[in-house]
Amino acid sequence: MDPALKLITILIIAIEISFTQNLILNFIIIIVSLLILILNKISLKSLLYIFLVPIIPAIGIYAAQLINGSTNYGIILATRVYAYVFLGTTFTKTASIKDLIFTLEQNFKLPAKFAYGVLGAFNLTETIRKEIKQIKLAAAMRNVHLTFFSPTLYFKSIMSALNWSNLLAEGMTSHLFVEDSPRTHFKNININKLDYVKMIIIIFLVQIVLIKF
Amino acid sequence: MQKTWNLRNIILLTLISIICGIIFFATGFIYNSLSLMLTPFGLAPFANDILIGLWIMAAPLASFIFKAPGASILSEVLGSVVEMFLGGQWGAATMIGGFIQGIASELGFTLTKYKHYDWIGIISTTLTTTIITFIWDCFKNGYSAYSIHMLILLFITRMISIFIFGGILTKLVTNMLTRSNVIK
Structure with a gap:
């Protein structure tokens, strides 16, 4: 999938889980991201890292809700922290900043x-x-x-x-980089039409989970 | 706009956000230990609000250095993209957070018509940043479930933090830069 479209998809999902309270969706996001990461052969070290790093904020936020708010909400917030990190890692492990910037420049008119x-x-x-x-x-x-x-x-x-x-x-x-002058590209990046379809399907599935559960 | 955002300044702007990111990450253990200490009392969100000033510092700093519209937003957005790739603690939330903080800080300078790069500008950007990021945290970190006096305490903590780091510290740094004739 094109890095820019992937980023947009991930951001849309992240914004949605920020404003809704859906435990099942959080779990689905974590599991699907985990599967994608494993399929992309993530190293055990990075896997441990993304499990351990959010543990303090997740427990902290859970305890805060347990004592000063509501327990159910606490679980949702703790899983949400993990969902954010897994979403982010899925993106950063499957796309490089170079590809992202090149596609933004060629397909999304970034100067x-x-x-x-x-x-x-x-x-x-x-x-x-x-x-x-x-x-x-x-x-x-x-x-x-x-x-x-x-x-x-x-x-x-x-x-x-x-x-x-x-x-x-x-x-x-x-090295003859001239601002605002047209450039030719060593590597042309074109967005596959199928990528748009994938993006719409993923976002559509998220809405179904949100409505159903 | 066209003149300010030339190649050199774009590189410099990104570097400033990276610097703030690195200095913040080097002290990341402060957040974690503070958070751990406060967890048994259910006060972990205070760790977030005590240190938020460091998170948003790149925005007012960039605005004070470039004195141009867009500096706050650009520095925060660029900073958050870089931060996400360097492996921040917050994953996808970093980018949304960066964008919101950028807008929040920018708004403070917009309200003063980009003319007040002094204490008035600092107070204005402190207020807008505090209010907007607080509303965002009401949803994202579930602040809305807390009692009203805890919310007030959190709000005040956040305002003080943003004022100290985004205001006083930024002003001190820009004073040093002005004295060495780097910026006007």
């Missing part, structure tokens, strides 16, 4: 500067992570401990981001 700008920045994530670590270390050597509370940490990180964005933009321009 090229946004597509390639975001992609460029995304690829800098690791570098930025290292920079932040370095800034913290450098400060620690002078016995200054920077936390998420210190403006200096943000200031220095933004300064380094400024530098990186200048370099990257210059690099892209010198």
Whole structure:
């Protein structure tokens, strides 16, 4: 399925479960997502990760409803946390940000500067992570401990981001990336008509579950 | 609009959201331990509301740096897409949340006609962000089931958090950037 259509489908489902209270639908979403993930050969490690990571918020929200709200609602909310995470993981494990951005650019008229700008920045994530670590270390050597509370940490990180964005933009321009000019594509992405049909069927099935149960 | 959103600024904007995301994730254990501590008392939602300011920080920060319409929404949406791919704790809810927070923060600057990048702008964006994200959480996190005094407490906690992180901290960072002549 086309990444952009997949994303839209997932977002529609996520919005719907936010505004409705349906335990069965939550379970169906979790089970179907799990099946899709297993069919896509998800590693045991990532599977454990998505089971363990939402456990604290899920229990927290359940306990809060148990003590200060209603129990039934608590179960729905806890399963909802899992449904969100499973929906999100189904998307991120079966589509890459590259494919998503390329199809958005070619089929949904996203301006090229946004597509390639975001992609460029995304690829800098690791570098930025290292920079932040370095800034913290450098400060620690002078016995200054920077936390998420210190403006200096943000200031220095933004300064380094400024530098990186200048370099990257210059690099892209010198490789003849011209904003707002038409581009040719190495890989043409066309949306299959069947993908629209799939999307409509999935959303239709969700509505049936919502109405029936 | 056309001039502000050139290639360099789009990259910078995305990087700013990534920075906020990384700094927040590095302290992710604070959320989890806070949440665990509060769980036995049924007060786990407070963990969410105490730290929400960090979540939305990218939006006012971007608005203060670029001083242009759209900065808040763009930074939050781009940030949430990146965050989802990096494996956030919230999965699909990250994207919807990002979009709503972006609109909420943007509205605060729209109400001041994009002219007040000072305390008035901060107060306005704090108010809109608090109100809109609170309504969203009424549905998403089931706040509507809580009693009225718990809701009031949650609302006040959220407002203070957004004011401290999205307001005071943002202002301090932009002051530093202004002093070093990075932004006007």
